[in-house]
Amino acid sequence: MSTSPNTPNQMSSFRWIICAMLFFATTVNYLDRQVLSLTWKDFIAPEFHWTDTHYGYITAIFTLVYAIGNLFAGRFIDWMGTKKGYLWAIGVWSVGACLHAICGYATEVTLGIDTTAHLIGATGALASTIAITSVYYFIAARIILAIGEAGNFPAAIKVTAEYFPKKDRAFATSIFNAGSTIGALIAPLCIPTVARYFQRMGVGNGWEMAFIVIGGLGFVWMGLWQFIYKKPHENPHVNAAELAYIEQDKFHETTATGSPAPTATEEKGLTFLQCFKYPQTWAVFFGKFMTDGVWWFFLFWAPAYVKDVYGFSSDSSTAQMLLFVLYAITMLSIYGGKLPTIIINRTGKNPYAARMQAMFIFALFPLLALFAQPLGNYSYWYPIIIIGITGAAHQSWSANIYSVVGDMFPKSAIATIVGIGGMAGSISSSLINMSSGLLFDYAEKTQMVFFGFQGKPAGYFIIFCICAVSYLIGWCIMKALVPKYKPIVLD
Template sequence: MATGTVQSKPHESAVRRTIKNLRWWILGWALLAGIVNYMDRSAIAIAAPEMIKQLALTKTDIGLLGTVFSWVYAFSQLPAGWLIDKLGARRMYFIAIALWSVSTALMALGSKMWQFITFRALLGITEAPNSPASAKVTAEWFPRTERAQATAVWDSGSKWGPAIAPPILTAILLGFGWQAIFVFLGIIGLVLALGFFVFYRSPEEHRRLSAEEFKLIQRDRTERAVSPASASWFALFKHRQVWGLMAGFFCVIWIWNLFIVFLPLYLQQARGVSIANTGFLAAVPYLVAAVMGLIGGYIITRYSRRPGTSPLAAKRHVMVAASIASGVLVCLVPFISDLTLSMVVLSIAMGCIATMTSAAWAMPGDIVDTRQVASLGAIMNFGGYFGGAFSPLIAGVIADATGSYTPSFVLGGVIAALAAVAYIGLVRHPIGAERKPEVVEA
């Protein structure tokens, strides 16, 4: 039997005016954090050609830097999600943004491979709270029926960031050198961290939130009737839904990591695009992905409001279709000789992947209660990045050995399509919704 969560009503001052639809303005902080976060990750791809030329690095070295980040980022997810649920999104987000900005800026001081590995590892640790904290903010500020669309908004930062990064960072590269890229991003991040800490508050503490909107936010917030053992952090791993989220997100992150690390190099070396033109051309797939991700979130929201369709089922159905479509399209890209057509196909594939990432990050709020959203999201992200970490390293090794990116595209497409299997077979019900919890068989 589910019981309603008792929440205090926000204080309404006679002097301070409330802000209409404040929850959507609050979401802007998560969006900005995502944009800066992914600009930091994309920086290595923009700087790579000059780093290879000046420091005698190889494509395998660049791939290794991407893999080190992903592995450290993956393992850091586990404590990050737990800390967010314990300490709250405000404190953890501020600390994370400030520290990842410093870690990014340190790259400008590097000249040896071990230094770059150290700095990318630090970035992996400090960026770990980003997505789980955004999921926590969404769970606190939005009713369940709006979370898919809200998640699509903040998750679009992972597409706007890589879209904005190439033209801006390429201009900085050409004008001031590759080191200036990392200094610029470090300064931007520190400003964002300060702004977030000063202005962000939870719904219960925000003085500009109206009683009407507070009631809407709390409309369907309930605590699921789960036993203390099932509610513990370690016991989450007993449920097949958790393993389904991890496996599905692994398939998504594998292909996403490939493009984050190697798309500019692929365009320059396989397609003959100049460094200057790469700055704009590499942005196109991410711009399309950002828009399609938002559209996907809107479709899921509308679909979930149909009679007899749960929010979880709506997300699962859309994700299955998007995973199959993205897998087929990614496999086709290297076999299309025309640059324009290949970019169109790649952009649509990226859009399908963007729909999957936003839906995946909205799923934890459908599977567990609000208290464990960040923890489950972090576990999912751990699974995605632990396995997906191999993607850039393998792609770099293959490119150095064969001079081709085609095998990496085909492998990535197959893995992306396999996400459908995980979501169809394992992610079918919320934890605690069945009489007997679904447990992974030994």
């Protein structure tokens, strides 16, 4: 399709270029947060004497700060605007990603240790001190990363609401949200390889350059965004036909009372506290709280699971293939955003009813996680495939719950509500990551037994069971709070 605004009989398609930019940003977002999970077990832990508990605390604090950041990021994006707000968000998280690289040097300087060899060779109280000191520095870098990354989804959802009509938003969201899957897919192939390459080159212990190389991608995106983005009605690459298509809801949608829907200029804002007066807000809150922790657990712990249960290091070809296949399966989620459109076209249901029907279907697939650990006794491929299917279901669920916000809230409040939902999801992620680290160390130390599994495999089985039922619980809560489509119209 032509993107020229001078083609009167043909609609331009610049909205898909914007969607591609959101996809790129989300891919970089997930690459940056994956560097630690793919390097800590084989590169960082031996240097700083970390246990699962140390790593669990780092990831828990990251997700907790991410939760708080989501609370304010939405308001910041609504206030700053999508262009400047997005630039600030990705700039901050790229700086935070690169700062991880100096944590080792900072630990050495703080403790007066001359070489990495002395770090690795430390024992007893010194090893414990090294672990605690390094954890503090990594937490500091992780906090900066979390503050910046909290802005990605509120900004991306706001841009989607600006550039796509309601009927297309779930599909557009599923496309850019697939960037999280692509980031997770590319990460196990490139990050351990980059770390090992620079380690062999003698550049630090290798992991430092992995943070710098991946973190630098965000600055590339910033340059492109500054050049490409303008609001649809100001963008010379959006012709009249495309602009009319983007703004079709303004002219054709009606409210539940039959009155014309308010235009963007008629919309009033919602204060932060006013948002919590609506059950729609709480539906999004609990829908995210019950499910986001599942995705973040698999994102942060899948490499450790492959190492702990099956003994494959992150830079081994087997581990890389397992993780690649896992996240390749989650790419099926791109069709999850299309399912509500199919339901709407075939049944005529409103967007909310169609999304809830689709989300119920997606909530059934994670139940397979109940069988992941038992089937792992026969082949490590079974749990990998099942985790991949669960991840695909999550991403499909996530794309639709984000679109629910656009269905029910005015554009002036979308980023704020997305931020509230992101906060809820991050709180649950913080809880599951911290609990997992403590559980895995406890299970290994006591050789805990759970349904025939002993030690760390027993710990993983417990978490898998929790993940399996979370989506159905979340769906039931959402349905109870908002049983029917009820958009919020401000007087």
